[in-house]
Amino acid sequence: MQVTEEVEKLLQLKAQIADDVQPHKFVLKCPKGTRDYNPQQMAIREGVFNTIIKCFKRHGAETIDTPVFELKETLTGKYGEDSKLIYDLKDQGGELLSLRYDLTVPFARYLAMNKIANIKRYHIAKVYRRDNPAMTKGRFREFYQCDFDIAGQYDSMIPDAECVKIVAEILTSLDLGEYKIKVNHRKLLDGMFAACGVPDDKFRTICSTVDKLDKTFWEDVRAEMVDEKGLNPEAADRIGHYVKFQGGMESVELLLKDETIQKQKSAVEGLEDLKLLLVYCELYGIADKVMFDLSLARGLDYYTGVIYEAVLQGYTNKPSAKEEESVSVGSVAGGGRYDGLVGMFDPRGKMVPCVGVSIGIERVFSILEQRVLASNAKIRTTETEVFVVSAQKNLLEERMKLCKELWDADIKTEQSYKRNPKPLDQFQYCENNGIPLAVIIGQSEIQEGVVKLRVVATRKECVVPRNTMVEEIKKELAQLSRDTTGINNPQTAGGKCC
Amino acid sequence: MQVTEEVEKLLQLKAQIADDVQPHKFVLKCPKGTRDYNPQQMAIREGVFNTIIKCFKRHGAETIDTPVFELKETLTGKYGEDSKLIYDLKDQGGELLSLRYDLTVPFARYLAMNKIANIKRYHIAKVYRRDNPAMTKGRFREFYQCDFDIAGQYDSMIPDAECVKIVAEILTSLDLGEYKIKVNHRKLLDGMFAACGVPDDKFRTICSTVDKLDKTFWEDVRAEMVDEKGLNPEAADRIGHYVKFQGGMESVELLLKDETIQKQKSAVEGLEDLKLLLVYCELYGIADKVMFDLSLARGLDYYTGVIYEAVLQGYTNKPSAKEEESVSVGSVAGGGRYDGLVGMFDPRGKMVPCVGVSIGIERVFSILEQRVLASNAKIRTTETEVFVVSAQKNLLEERMKLCKELWDADIKTEQSYKRNPKPLDQFQYCENNGIPLAVIIGQSEIQEGVVKLRVVATRKECVVPRNTMVEEIKKELAQLSRDTTGINNPQTAGGKCC
Structure with missing residues (x-):
């Protein structure tokens, strides 16, 4: 990543120098906040996608796709304060369009449009946000989301717990070290805000501010509430008291006994849901990964129930002295329940309750890329045999x-695209690209109706008749594959004939 | 497709009716020229992608990815008359951006930016064109391209012929019926235009007009040349003579003997290239699929050498009486050599010769979707076991x-998301979704420390101990998979224990 950025800078400098001699000035770069993926990076990316898709399919999901842009009005009023980050297309006549900001709103539009009341689907695709990019931290303007959602009228917390289970399975498979899945509930947050004396019409904006607690300190969050959003200081301090609640079932129980909270029907409902969720997480064997955290808020407007966010331990969003040295990636997955979103699209307001989770893959890439760089591992980017x-x-x-x-x-x-390539160049290509087998022909082989097979790693050779060549090569490849995946010793690898 | 469109119309009508009672008016649809993919369509799409990727990997390609938008200036001056179809993003401060129009220009930008002189890569991604959509014919504003390109300084026609071979392999694997791959050469076209008396500065625009010959008749093409583009009628008629040349090696040889053509150095070079290409296609066993056609022009500005286009026989672009009945899809792949494009991005103008091909997948989808609809085949969209x-x-x-x-x-x-689902509903779900195996528990099974396994298709049941359940299920699934893929008789399918 840093290498890519450095190369980009150097290229830009070079382009500027070249302008002195060239008439046309242009900048050779990707748009701000975006990146190319080279073949090595694609190999890592495909590995991550395969892990994620495997998990989604293990839970019985089907997949859909939607266009990269939506009618502008489809996105209007869904994202609260984040709406300013939506990319609009130029008005070139016809419909007004915007690039999708997430996969959740297009999913809700899809459900309403097709009158679908039940579906479990995954969707892996790029989304777009005109945010301030921090590319070394994996924060981009164009990035992949891997979403899994369950839509349908079901019993409390059963689909919700499965979403948490899926996040745990994926983060465990990706082998990214320790992680925690923080959970909270929008009804509890609303009840808590009411208990603290936040006016109803300020719930959503105060919620957005609380959401910043994972990236900044309480003092700054409090200042934003009081100075920018006009909340009275006493209410802010009461919020400051509650957002410290975190832990397991005992924290939830403790809050249920809080007399101020008890008076808020919505808060009690949220806490009952959370209790059930924690019981189900225990049954799913992930209780040690899950943590209730009343400071978790999530920025988006559309959540109505449980919300969650997964953070990698050892990586943090908050500024620290060691920031430059570490890949700080913070949250890698998030989601929650949004029971009202589909109804916003249905002409008769018919509701379809939904819950889902989104895996943020770029941050995972950043970690895996750095790991590969550090290990000096060579990744094959082709499968040539x-x-x-x-x-x-x-x-x-x-x-x-x-x-x-x-x-x-x-x-x-593969073969050389030159008419008369040097033999040494051809063998070198095999070694550079990890191609296991070479088929060699010369005049004598042609006359004798044979070809020579060479195992590239050992340089062992054998001669096989031309008319059984395909068969012999398949045997040899099968043997080599057994040798490398089994004993993993390419130096002594030998096929049937070589 | 037609079903989707009908549903869309009905939904819009319904939305209009609902407006009488609802205050907010909104249109529930995808943007013009775009579509959603439902799970069945995704299953077809993934099958097609797998076939194509398998072929690209068989030829040793690696893969890359680039952002969905580029700096506007990156796309400027690359597409000739088609530039008006580029989607621009709104100027929201910062860089001016456009959605990619193809994958070729971003590839060239990538090569120049990273100083890459040799690569064989594929790239499968969506591109965007503000064209007049004809969705039942598979013509969309957002559509996939599956590109394979070879960049590097190599010997004449060797990479070019491999691109043609790849198109043939893919179209054969996709089993779309008979097809032809038309080939032509930009140098031959230029030489022919010169021979016909077309002024140099009109080559590209006349080329764009000739390109319409696959969609319209000669009379209309001639009229556009003369009336709109100001070509003199005699020159147009001479072009009309040459664009009739088509066939195999014999047509190329015939043209090489044409005295007017012989005088054009560029035309002779093009014809010599085509001769070599046809020889290589013979060696690759695809001579019967390849046809020289001097009326093939390709719209894009950047081609400099061989150009090709694959058309399915039995499907046509031209208007016909039977149009409504047939899926008319026409060309499904196209490409060619573009030796100057990378140089347009390099600050010092360093050239990287390239040749490639692009498979247009939406048209293939249209055919396969209609085939599935017609056959009433049920496609599984999940893999639940x-x-x-x-x-x-x-x-x-x-x-x-x-x-x-x-x-x-x-x-x-999978399991039901209800607390107390009815047994019948649960079995019905298995049958509807093709889930092969049910694990059944009741109070008695729990007390005895066992579970019941049921093969859904045969309703045969057996009881296995809880502590060997996983093992028994894996055996049973392996057996069922052998039964269905081998003997293909699910009615008599029986596992180890059931």
């Missing part, structure tokens, strides 16, 4: 016939 | 423990 080598000049047509035969037999095959 | 059924009330906690155990053993498992 065979390289067709010509030992002498003027054998292009023979190579082409061999390639055709191998491709048609579904063997992953 | 086991459904945990409770035989009586108040067993939610037991079900949750079973689910945990199965998920942790990587068995794809």
Whole structure:
């Protein structure tokens, strides 16, 4: 990541220098807050996606896709203070469009449009936010979300607990170290705000401010409430008391006994839900990963019930002295219940209760990329099994016939795109790219109706008849695959014939 | 597709009716020219992508990704007359951005930015064109392109022929019926235009007009040349003579003997390239699929050498009486050589020769979707293997423990999200969703420390001890999978114990 940025800077400098001699000035870069993925990065990304998709499918999800942009009005009034971060398209005649800000609002629009009352679906796609990027921390303007949602009228906390279970399964599989899944409840927050004396019409904006507690300190949050949002200082201090509540079942029980909280029907409902959620998490074997935290607020307007957010331990959002040295990524997943969103789209206001979770993949990439860089591991970016080598000049047509035969037999095959490549260059290419097997032809092989097979790692060679070549190569590849995945010793790897 | 459109219309009508009673008026739809993919459509789409990716990997390609938008100036001057179809983002302060129009220009930008001189990569992603959509024909404003490109200084026609081979492999694997891959050459077109008396500065615009020959008749193309583009009628008629040339090697040879053409150096170079390409296609076993066609022009400005386009036989772009009945999709792949594009991005103008092909997947989807609809085939959209059924009330906690155990053993498992679901509803869910196995618990099973396994298709049941449940289920699933993929007779399918 830092390498990419450095390269980008150097290229820009170079472009500026070149302008002195070139007439046309242009900037060679990706748009601010976006990045390319090179083949190594794509290999890491695909590994992460496979882990996530495997988990979503393990829980019986199907998948859908929606357009990258929506009618502007589809997104209007769904994101509260974050709406200013929505990318709009230029008015070029016709509909007014915006890039999707998340996958949840398009999902709700999809449900309402198709009158779907029950679905369990995942959706992995890019979303767009005109936020302040911090690319080394994995904060981008274009980034992937991996969403899993359960829509339908079901019994309390059963789908909600499964979402938490899914986050735990994914973070465990990705092997990112210790993590915690913080849980809270919008009804509890609303009840707490009411108990603290926050006026009803300030609930959502105060909620947005509380949400900043994971990135900044209480003093700054309090100042924003009082100075910017006009909350009276006593109310702010009462909030300051409650947002310290965190822990397991005992914290929830403690709050249920709080006399001020008890008076708020909404707060008690939220706490009862949380109790049930914690019981289910215990049954799902993830109680040690889950933590109630009354300071968790989530910025988005549409949540109505349980909310959650997963944070990696050892990585933090808050500023620290060591910030430059560590990859600080903070939250890697979040979500919650949004029972009112689909109703906002339905012409008759028909509600479809939903709960879901979104995995924020860029932050995970940042960690895995740095890990690969640090380990100096070489990642294969192709799956080529065979390289067709010509030992002498003027054998292009023979190579082409061999390639055709191998491709048609579904063997992953490459050859040089030069008419007369040097043998050494061809073998070097195999070694550089981790291609396990070379098929070599020269004049003598052609005359004898054979080809030579070479195991690239050991340089062991054997000769096989041309008409059984495909069969022999398949055996050899199977053997090599057993050797490397089983004994994992490529130096002594030997196939059937080599 | 038509169903989706009908549903959309009805929903809009309903929304209008609802407006009489509801205060807020809004349109519930996808933006013009875009679509959602439901789970069935996604299953088809993933099948197509897998076929294509498998082919790209068989030819040794790695993959990259680029942002969905680029700096506006990155796209400027690359697409000729089509530039008017580019989606711009609204100027919200900062950089001016446009949605990518294809994957080729971002690829060239990527190569120049990272100083890459050699790469073979594929890229599958959505691109955006403000064109007139015709959704039943698979023409969208948001659509996927599946691109494969080879960049590097290589010998003539070797990478070019591999691109044609790849198109042939993919179209054959997708089983879309007969197809032809038309080939032509920009140098030949330019030489032909010169020979016909087209002024140099009109080459590109006349080329764009010739490109319309696959969608409209010669008379209209001629009229556009003469009336709109100011070409003299004699030149247009001479073009009309040459664009009829099509066929195999014999047509290329015939043109090489044409005295007017012979005088154009560029035309002769193009014809020599085409001869070589046809020889290589013969070696690759696809000569019968490839056809030289001098009327093939391709709209985009950046091509400099060989160009190609694949069309499905039996589907046409041209208007016909039967149009309403048939899915008319026309071209499903296209591409060519673009040796100058990377140089346009390099500050010093360093060239990287490239050739590539793009598979247009939406048109393929249209055909496959209609085929599935017509066959009444039921596509599974989930991979769930086991459904945990409770035989009586108040067993939610037991079900949750079973689910945990199965998920942790990587068995794809679902359960009802209701506290006390009816047994019949649970079995019905299994049948509706093709779930092969049910794990049933009731009070007696809990007391005896066992669970009941039921093969959903045959309703055969057996009892297994709770502590070997995972093992028994894995055996049963393996057996069922052998039965259905092998003998394919689910009615008599029986596992080890059932």
